[in-house]
Amino acid sequence: MRLPELLRKAVDNGRDLTRPELRRLLELTDPADTQQLFEAAYEVKRREVGCLVHLRGLIEIGNLCSKNCYYCGIRRGNRRLKRFQLALPEIVEMAREADEFRYGSVVLQGGERSDAAFVDFIAGAVEAIKRISGGRLGITLSLGEQSLEVYRRWFAAGAHRYLLRLEASNPELYRRLHPADHSYDQRLACLGLLRQAGYQVGSGVMIGLPTQTTDDLVDDLEFFRRTDLDMIGMGPYLPHDQAPLTAAYPEVGNDRGKQLQAGLKMIAVTRLYLRDVNIASTTALQALAPNGRELGLLAGGNVIMPNVTATRYRASYQLYNGKPGIDENSSESREKLEKSVASVGEAIDYGQWGDSPHFARRNRRN
Ligand code: SAH
């Protein structure tokens, strides 16, 4: 099949794309071809979810982490890092700012902790954010693997969306990225627990990882579909100088152009294949090119997570090298964001939760 025909099929019936077809789209390299791919994905985005950008103000609540993922800059084993945990009034202040900016929702993200004090702290933070915003702010959590009981507690406190990336759907690849005591099965099971607890569930993977093949990415797409995810948050793998994966594979992740294109193609193919989910245009894209997030929107993404963490903490929350915006404040981030969204002819969905249409449709069906 010629590429225009394949893309026509993808636009009209993207769910019917076969594995070889998905692989072919992910392997396009000619800039004219990838441009056509992005345009096809944009057509589906416009039709299925519209061209409004939903925002989630990102609050990086702390970098204490009990895990040791080989790729991550804030892993437990990184001794060259000043550890921090925001206090409740600081989180409340950042949420208040997101509310004043009319971002509509916030994400609390941080290293993984499961001690009782932390569980209480998060429940209290969620309740406080609800209270100070008069219930206006939607709350997404991205705090790793927890028990069903903890997920339920935080849901009852007022959180309604949760992001937990599987990182890699190929168990072998997952094993190469994590120490032996990090369990693929447990992480996968947590996605089921989150759904059981009532959340809109988001997951995703890193793209361009050491030893990752196109077939792995096709597996990732099938995993998204099979798990019936509401939201997809994925981005290019970027090396961190203190992470063991960087030392083990020093040549991987440094070709910024290639990582960016791989990330954009994965967004586009995900849009064609899943249709009505929310897809984040992530900060990792922006780390690779100043206009990376805009390119992500044009490739089919419809969610942006502007950082609202106080500037003084941003340098201590670097998951990878080259994190953008570590020395700009939230107002500066906001002005930049306004301009970048306008530059691609889109508008921001101010003051709304911006839930995934896929979630609403599934609930109507049930
Ligand atoms: N601790 C939580 C949330 C914080 S980490 C968790 O792990 O779920 C959030 C995401 O950052 C991870 O899911 C991972 O996909 C991403 N990340 C970490 N290190 C990265 C790197 N070196 N390059 C790209 N993304 C990375």
Ligand code: SF4
């Ligand atoms: Fe901790 Fe998340 Fe980083 Fe893994 S990816 S080390 S769980 S912060």
